[in-house]
Amino acid sequence: MTEAELRQKLVDRVTAVEERLAAACRRAGRNRADVTLLCVTKSVSPTVAAALYALGQADLGESRPQELWRKAAVLPPGVRWHLIGHLQRNKVEETLPLVHLIHSVDSQRLLEALEANASKRRLTVPVLLEVNASREAQKHGFAPEGVPDLLPGLEKLRHVEVHGFMTMAALEGDPELARSTFASLRRLRDWLAGRVEPPHRLEHLSMGMTHDFEVAVEEGATIVRIGTALFDGLEDVP
Numbered sequence: 188m189t190e191a192e193l194r195q196k197l198v199d200r201v202t203a204v205e206e207r208l209a210a211a212c213r214r215a216g217r218n219r220a221d222v223t224l225l226c227v228t229k230s231v232s233p234t235v236a237a238a239l240y241a242l243g244q245a246d247l248g249e250s251r252p253q254e255l256w257r258k259a260a261v262l263p264p265g266v267r268w269h270l271i272g273h274l275q276r277n278k279v280e281e282t283l284p285l286v287h288l289i290h291s292v293d294s295q296r297l298l299e300a301l302e303a304n305a306s307k308r309r310l311t312v313p314v315l316l317e318v319n320a321s322r323e324a325q326k327h328g329f330a331p332e333g334v335p336d337l338l339p340g341l342e343k344l345r346h347v348e349v350h351g352f353m354t355m356a357a358l359e360g361d362p363e364l365a366r367s368t369f370a371s372l373r374r375l376r377d378w379l380a381g382r383v384e385p386p387h388r389l390e391h392l393s394m395g396m397t398h399d400f401e402v403a404v405e406e407g408a409t410i411v412r413i414g415t416a417l418f419d420g421l422e423d424v425p
């Protein structure tokens with residue numbers, strides 16, 4: 188595939204996703220500007236990710252820390268990198284200075300490790316708490332009923348700012364089935380938002396992927412994480 192062909196393909200994909208996103212926002216009576224399109228580049232090479240960035244998509248997401256480091260080292264510094272997969276505590280040190288937002292904070296111990304590292308470096312780290320709202324055993328994330336127990340710990344954080352929640356709905360089946368998962372995350376957010384103090388602000392709901400993002404937008408998503416709809420078939424482009 189030539190550079191021009193790749194570029195054209197990505198323009199077409201972004202246009203198609205944008206049309207779906209705009210339609211979902213219209214149905215929900217929301218502004219398109221209130222939803223961030225996060226492009227999940229985990230399945231493609233740095234070249235493809237860079238070509239997308241050159242088209243004006245600055246929010247890029249990776250699920251593996253090492254892959255985020257690898258791409259961050261070669262893409263322009265203007266990229267806003269989002270980590271959307273599990274972060275092991277021994278990878279905090281190298282990840283922190285690179286990320287715009289960590290969506291996948293899934294344990295109290297990780298929160299403490301982030302606080303310690305950010306404090307040492309005098310950084311603030313914006314994070315989302317990952318909630319296993321669909322209650323599937325194989326998934327990371329806090330159980331929804333465990334969220335109230337986090338409150339005392341959140342009050343002690345000085346360098347980690349909680350900006351909301353992230354969840355993944357069940358991967359298969361009718362996207363309508365995801366609606367109750369997304370709605371329950373929104374209710375949980377509304378509940379916690381009334382109980383935290385600044386710097387925590389629970390303005391974000393990161394929810395919705397290729398097969399269910401329209402439903403997520405209808406249920407209040409502020410960030411949708413899209414991979415397949417943008418990059419399907421481009422996994423082999425070097």
Ligand SMILES: *Cc1c(COP(=O)(O)O)cnc(C)c1O
Nearest residue numbers: 227250271396397412413414415
């Ligand atoms: C891969 C991934 C996505 C993107 O999923 P698609 O179905 O390819 O759009 C979104 N969120 C997370 C956490 C992922 O790992």
